[in-house]
Amino acid sequence: MNALPSKPLPEIPELTRPFWSAAREGRLVMQKCSSCGTVNFHPKPWCIECGDRNLVWTEMKQEGAVYSYTISHSVAMNYLGWQEELPVVMCLIDIDGGARMYAQLTDVAEQDIHVGMRVKAYFEPIGEEAGIPKFRPV
Ligand SMILES: [Zn+2]
Known part of the structure; x- marks a missing residue:
């Protein structure tokens, strides 16, 4: 039996x-512009709105709404873990008071997923210094 590589x-x-560090501690942070207040995601060296x-880095609410999503049944992600998680639901999520971010949605039946669906973050450790936010239906 061939062992699959880890994610x-x-x-x-x-x-x-x-x-990543905040997510390891169960917090969702994004960069907020001191000048115009825009919340930037993904992280950037300068504000996407005003430069x-x-x-x-500012702590965000951990809830939001699904803006869009895709469901992957692909085996291209041939890593231990993802293989077990198929189908993988990837979403664009509008964080309340924050920015739009990519994240995985779990614990939901495919037929129940819809645009506008309310979701809440949870955090999975991925090593000593990093965690990753994932989302579940509220
Ligand atoms: Zn700005």
Whole structure:
């Protein structure tokens, strides 16, 4: 029996480290622009709206609404873990008071998923220094 490789871990450059570290502690953070208040995601060196570089990591609410989603039945993600999780539901989620982010939605039947669906974050550790936010229906 061939063992599948484990899920690859994300590369964690300094730019995104606060996001992964916070998720390891069960917190969802995004960069908020000190100048215009725009919440930026994914992490960037400057504000997507006004270009200001003074972005402050800010704790977000852990709930939001599904903006869009796709359901993958693919075996292309041939890693231990993902193989067991198929089908994988990937969503764009509008975080309440925050930005739109990608995340996996779990614990939901395919036929129940819909745009606008309310979801809540939970956090899965992926190593000593990182966690990843995933979402479930509220
Ligand atoms: Zn800004």
